[in-house]
Amino acid sequence: xxxxxxxxxSVPTSANAESHVPAPWSAPYSCTDASVVxxxxxxxxxxxxxxxxxxxxxxxxxWLQQTLDMHQIDAGSIPFQNFDMDGQQLCSMSFQxxxxxxxxxxxxxxxxxxxxKWSGQYGIEIFxxxxxxxxxxxxxxxxxxxxxxxxxxxxxxxFDIKMPFQPPVTLSSPTPSSPESKPPQNRPATTQHKKxxxxxxxxxxxxxxxxxxxxxxxxxxxxxxxxxGVFRFLKSEAVAQLWGKKKNNSSMTYEKLxxxxxxxxxxxxxxxxxxxxxxxxxxxxxxxxxxxxK
DNA sequence: ATCTCATTTCCTGTTT
DNA sequence: TAAACAGGAAATGAGA
Numbered sequence: 001x002x003x004x005x006x007x008x009x010s011v012p013t014s015a016n017a018e019s020h021v022p023a024p025w026s027a028p029y030s031c032t033d034a035s036v037v038x039x040x041x042x043x044x045x046x047x048x049x050x051x052x053x054x055x056x057x058x059x060x061x062x063w064l065q066q067t068l069d070m071h072q073i074d075a076g077s078i079p080f081q082n083f084d085m086d087g088q089q090l091c092s093m094s095f096q097x098x099x100x101x102x103x104x105x106x107x108x109x110x111x112x113x114x115x116x117k118w119s120g121q122y123g124i125e126i127f128x129x130x131x132x133x134x135x136x137x138x139x140x141x142x143x144x145x146x147x148x149x150x151x152x153x154x155x156x157x158x159f160d161i162k163m164p165f166q167p168p169v170t171l172s173s174p175t176p177s178s179p180e181s182k183p184p185q186n187r188p189a190t191t192q193h194k195k196x197x198x199x200x201x202x203x204x205x206x207x208x209x210x211x212x213x214x215x216x217x218x219x220x221x222x223x224x225x226x227x228x229g230v231f232r233f234l235k236s237e238a239v240a241q242l243w244g245k246k247k248n249n250s251s252m253t254y255e256k257l258x259x260x261x262x263x264x265x266x267x268x269x270x271x272x273x274x275x276x277x278x279x280x281x282x283x284x285x286x287x288x289x290x291x292x293x294k
Numbered sequence: 295a296t297c298t299c300a301t302t303t304c305c306t307g308t309t310t
Numbered sequence: 311t312a313a314a315c316a317g318g319a320a321a322t323g324a325g326a
């Protein structure tokens with residue numbers, strides 16, 4: 001019995017700030033208000049959509065994330081907890097408050113909110129990327145082409161292609177594709193060169209490979225801090241579907257994928273990144289992701 | 295056949 | 311309120 005997954009929202013993305021090639025399946029900001037189009041989609045008033053003073057904490061968080069995305073600012077450079085507030089509180093912040101909360105980025109954020117307040121008041125769409133309905137945008141715009149794309153991947157599985165980091169000679173591990181490899185002395189000779197890796201690629205390697213090949217899957221996952229190994233899912237459900245495709249499992253969801261990701265914390269393949277949704281960090285037992293590993 | 299491993303599935307509760 | 315996060319428990323399936 002397969003539980004049907006409905007359209008699930010991943011973190012809304014601004015236009016792929018990092019990837020120069022726009023995602024073939026996404027025309028994010030050309031999509032119109034999906035609450036009109038999608039039956040059952042929770043409708044919100046226009047004022048609630050556009051005027052920051054109506055935002056929830058979560059929407060404030062979304063705005064923050066997207067504004068940083070837009071300006072290609074490392075999200076780790078500002079303390080998100082300083083913006084743990086709803087839209088009303090946000091709008092009551094002075095220029096100085098922003099400067100205090102976000103340092104040098106404060107003015108930029110202040111300007112962004114000022115623009116939004118103004119555009120909200122007069123009905124002008126200045127901040128197009130702040131489309132709270134990215135969920136619906138993905139439903140409308142992303143999924144169908146995304147599936148088409150699957151067909152192209154089907155025949156040429158990227159993970160069967162030799163990656164720049166793949167050659168074993170470049171890595172210390174005898175089995176570069178396996179994270180948990182222990183020093184060979186503890187393993188029988190027969191298993192030293194062949195890890196228990198029944199399905200070819202582990203999840204964390206799959207994620208890593210997407211990150212290392214952004215042109216192949218633009219807009220799915222992006223580095224937040226390249227050197228520290230911090231990354232963020234932009235299209236969580238799309239990644240899950242891609243993973244499911246690889247595993248021949250059409251019912252894969254981000255919820256299930258994320259459970260597998262959480263198991264990696266204990267094994268130190270991933271480290272927790274607290275307080276930031278859809279953000280993970282490679283741990284000491286993840287290999288092949290560093291720039292120096294190439 | 296049995297065991298291990300790496301998920302996958304399902305779940306309840308919590309946080310954002 | 312929805313989406314994401316946490317993590318327990320059990321199931322699954324492929325390799326050893």
